[in-house]
Amino acid sequence: MGCLEMTTIVDKGELKSRNSMIATYLVIGGAVIAVMMIFGVLMLLAQGGVLDLSPAAFYQFLTIHGTGMIGAAALAAVGLMWYFLRDYVELSKKVFTWNLILFLIALVMIIVGVFSFEYASAWTFLYPLPALSAGAWGIIGALLYLGGMLVLGTGFLLLYIDTGRAIIRKYGSLGKGLGWDVISGKKDVKDAPPATVIASTMVTIVNTTAIVAGAVVLIMNVINVINPAFTFDPLLAKNLTYAFGHIFANAIIYMGVIVVYEILPRYTNRKWAVNKSFLIAWTMSTAFTLVIYTHHMLMDSVMPKWMLIMGQALSYANGIPVLVVTAYGALMIVYKSGIKWDMASGLAFLSMFGWSVGVVPAIVDATIVVNHVMHNTKWVPGHFHMYMGLGAVVMLFAFMYYLAKVDSNLKPNGLDKLAFVCYTLAMISISAQFLVSGAISTPRRWATHFPEWMGPALFGAIAGVFLVIATSIFITHFIRYIIVRNKTGSDFYERKLA
Amino acid sequence: MVQTVAWVTSLFFMIVVAAVFLIVVIKSKEKRDYEPIKKKWYKARTFYATILVIFFIVVTIYTLRELPYDQPVYGEEIKPTIVDVEALQFGWKMSETEFKVGEPIEFHVTSGDVTHGFGIYDENMNLIAQTQAMPAYTNKVYTTFDEPGTYEILCLEYCGLGHHVMIGKLEVTE
Numbered sequence: 156m157g158c159l160e161m162t163t164i165v166d167k168g169e170l171k172s173r174n175s176m177i178a179t180y181l182v183i184g185g186a187v188i189a190v191m192m193i194f195g196v197l198m199l200l201a202q203g204g205v206l207d208l209s210p211a212a213f214y215q216f217l218t219i220h221g222t223g224m225i226g227a228a229a230l231a232a233v234g235l236m237w238y239f240l241r242d243y244v245e246l247s248k249k250v251f252t253w254n255l256i257l258f259l260i261a262l263v264m265i266i267v268g269v270f271s272f273e274y275a276s277a278w279t280f281l282y283p284l285p286a287l288s289a290g291a292w293g294i295i296g297a298l299l300y301l302g303g304m305l306v307l308g309t310g311f312l313l314l315y316i317d318t319g320r321a322i323i324r325k326y327g328s329l330g331k332g333l334g335w336d337v338i339s340g341k342k343d344v345k346d347a348p349p350a351t352v353i354a355s356t357m358v359t360i361v362n363t364t365a366i367v368a369g370a371v372v373l374i375m376n377v378i379n380v381i382n383p384a385f386t387f388d389p390l391l392a393k394n395l396t397y398a399f400g401h402i403f404a405n406a407i408i409y410m411g412v413i414v415v416y417e418i419l420p421r422y423t424n425r426k427w428a429v430n431k432s433f434l435i436a437w438t439m440s441t442a443f444t445l446v447i448y449t450h451h452m453l454m455d456s457v458m459p460k461w462m463l464i465m466g467q468a469l470s471y472a473n474g475i476p477v478l479v480v481t482a483y484g485a486l487m488i489v490y491k492s493g494i495k496w497d498m499a500s501g502l503a504f505l506s507m508f509g510w511s512v513g514v515v516p517a518i519v520d521a522t523i524v525v526n527h528v529m530h531n532t533k534w535v536p537g538h539f540h541m542y543m544g545l546g547a548v549v550m551l552f553a554f555m556y557y558l559a560k561v562d563s564n565l566k567p568n569g570l571d572k573l574a575f576v577c578y579t580l581a582m583i584s585i586s587a588q589f590l591v592s593g594a595i596s597t598p599r600r601w602a603t604h605f606p607e608w609m610g611p612a613l614f615g616a617i618a619g620v621f622l623v624i625a626t627s628i629f630i631t632h633f634i635r636y637i638i639v640r641n642k643t644g645s646d647f648y649e650r651k652l653a
Numbered sequence: 654m655v656q657t658v659a660w661v662t663s664l665f666f667m668i669v670v671a672a673v674f675l676i677v678v679i680k681s682k683e684k685r686d687y688e689p690i691k692k693k694w695y696k697a698r699t700f701y702a703t704i705l706v707i708f709f710i711v712v713t714i715y716t717l718r719e720l721p722y723d724q725p726v727y728g729e730e731i732k733p734t735i736v737d738v739e740a741l742q743f744g745w746k747m748s749e750t751e752f753k754v755g756e757p758i759e760f761h762v763t764s765g766d767v768t769h770g771f772g773i774y775d776e777n778m779n780l781i782a783q784t785q786a787m788p789a790y791t792n793k794v795y796t797t798f799d800e801p802g803t804y805e806i807l808c809l810e811y812c813g814l815g816h817h818v819m820i821g822k823l824e825v826t827e
Contacts, residue, residue: 210814217811277811283788284767284813289742291814389768389788425687454770454783456722457790464717471709479702486677487694493684508674515666522712525659527721528780531770531809534659594660596780598772598809601817607778 174562176251177234178637181555183255184231185630187262188548191223192626196619202604203613211291213602214275218300221278222265225404226307228548230258232410233314235554236358239351239417244321250313257310264303272296277600279400280304282372282392286380297380305373312366319359322352332356333441334434347429350416354409357441362406364445369399393452401448408510408542409440411550415485415503418557422500423492427484436476443473453526463523470521474514482511498567498632499560501575502553506546509582513542516590531600533611534593541586544622545579552578552629559636567632574628577621584618654779721782725757725795733757733795740769740786743815745806751824754801760794762786769819770809776802783809798825 194216200206201213208216237251268274274296276284285297322332326348333356336342348356372395378385420427449466452458485507494500516538519525529535559565588611593599597608604612727733737748738760746765752758762771762784769786773796781804784792798804806821 210817214811214814214816275814279811281768281810284811287742287766287813289766289813289815390790393768393787428691452785454785454792455787455790456784456792457787460720460722463722464720467717468713471713475702475705475709479698479705483694483698483701486673487690489681490677490694491680491683491685491690492687494681496681504674504678508671511674512667512670515670516663519659519663522659522716523720524716525655527782528655529659530783531772532780590660590663594656596656596774596778598770598807598817600811602814603817605778 174238174558174640175637176248176255177238178558178633178640180234180237180255181231181551181558182630182633182637183259184227184234184551185555185626185633187223187227188231188551189623189626189630191220191227192619192623194220194223196616196623199612199616199619201602202609203616204604204606204609205613205616208602210602211273211275214277214291214600215269215273217600218275218277219266219269222269222304224543225278225400225407226258226262226265228407228543228551229311229403229410230255231551232407232547233311235551236318236351236355236410236413238554238558239413240318240321240355243349243352244318244325246321247317250317254310254314257306257313261303261307261310264299264306268296268299268303272299274300276300279396280373280376281396282376282389283379283383283386285376286383294380298377301373301377301380305370305377308366308369308373311362312370315359315363315366318355319363322356322359326352329356329360332359333438334429335438338431338434338438344430347434350427350429350433351413353429353434353437354413354416357437357444358406358409360441361402361409361444365399365402365406368395369403372396372399390455390457393455394448397448397451401451402444404539404543405444408547408550409444411506411547411554412481412510414550414554414557415481415507418499418503418553419485419488419494423488423494425488425492427488433480433484436480440473440476443469443476447473447521450521450526453521453523454530467521467523471518474518477514478511482507497556497560498571498575499553499557502549502556505575505579506549506553509545509549510542510547513538513546513586516541528596529593531598532593533589533597533599536599537586537589537591537593540582540589544582545586549578552626555629555633555636559633563636563639565632565636565639570628571632574625578625578629581618581622581625585615585622588612588615588618656779721795722793723795724759724793725797727757731757733759736760738762738771738786740764740766740771740808740812740819742766742813743808743819745771745819745821747806747821747823750822751826752798754798754825754827757795757797760784760796761791762794763791764788767812768810769812770807772807772809773823774805774807775800776804778805780807780809785810801825801827 198216201208272295274292326332334347337344337347372392375387447469449462450470453463592611739746764786771786772783773781775781782794782796784794804823808819
């Protein structure tokens, strides 16, 4: 009896510390996202003509908003992936902790670079803008920002090396992690890796590639900032930048979707079948995510034409795994399931809607003839606010509510439900105002707007206020969970849901 | 106008996606055995996937017929006007800014410093064509103005604190 008690205490202690690191990831990620939303609202207010922001302040906000959103959402998504993946493979907690430490160092460097040294290259830092700011910022600001991005990338790279190592150790290779031996018929489909492992393998492959590409272009920029006489090819730099940015941003959703795969089956008591089409879909996503970044360069006619045509065709093709397999799977599993809707399941389902619906304007924009008159208009933030704001980030919130539910006795209240409705409507409104702005040719990333462009921006700013309120309610619930949990421990771990 | 087509098409398909998700939510209240559902909807998926792939292929082929990268085929006597454009933080240097309606024009666009975006706006502030202004490279835009008026060049790639003041003008007469 005494021995059993000991075991329970040890397990509880271990679980508590493991989940508290995950909770730290989520709470930092969530809080940064909320603050970044405030910068978003301020920018829309300035574009709407009701807030007088200096161009320097506006473009600093723009830089921090993009960088912070992508960085924080990626951090929280890693926490989510790690939580589920550790059930299948043995991950290094040390590496997990180091990623967070490096993230925090990077965060400080980037904030100081942007706000103390007025660095404002936008998060795309297109060469040679970091070095040629027309006097707006100096070497120190640029080095802090670029260096911060490098530190951030290093943390993530270490983490993906660890997930890759763990997957290879358990399954034999990354190919087997994607189920290639099942696709080729060497292994029975019932022995296929679980969805979480497949998604994690995909993200490991694409993000390792992305970060290496990013590191190369960051280092080239660093050298150019220190010694402007050292130049390199701007088109190569642009390719590397978008290879990094596109993949890294997209991988957030491929990490986030793990929560959908894991929790909807538990809520519906139905199995999410990993079959051959599922495996093929994930291999397609892996390949396409790596190569379709060229749709960011459709307005560079000096690029090889075949690459641009491929950018369009494969962007279309990349919609297929989502629309035919992942979203369809979510719809099937919920259809006539008698599911008990709560915050976690509701948000998980909403995220699949956000992802699927965001695919539509994304595909439209990847069409070369459309891109010719819509590239770099607000249509672009329109589509990515949709699948990031209504898809990826919602997956993170779904996980926050799920973790609070299974790991504590904290229950969401009416306010949380109100926040759910508020968030959904606000995010749809924000996406819609961007799309409408794009349709009337409003350029993106402009500190000020002509009067005819102001209406949608102002509408978006008002919706943004509601979005910030709703997000704050989500995060408050999660912080309450952390507080409750610290008091009571982790007795409720892995409670049965259905 | 391309923008209107893009917006209406997007809106239509976004509403379709929303409707499907909404129907599934409404139907989620019922509880049925999963096996028959799987059987029925996997079959439906094969049909849906086939339709979707065919649709994507058709749209791809249709939209790739004429690309803005291709130099138009000019008549024998017609020589296009070549305009050299250099973008600089924060303005446009253009070899020519006055044109005639119907005159075929090629803008050869480059940059003297960082990457900019060369976006041509008509009098109603609709974007009619664009390309990237890259240092060390020259991108081309082929256009023929159908209407007289004052057209504006707006910067469409973030290039620094003066990005939004980088506006040039073109005059097109009959």
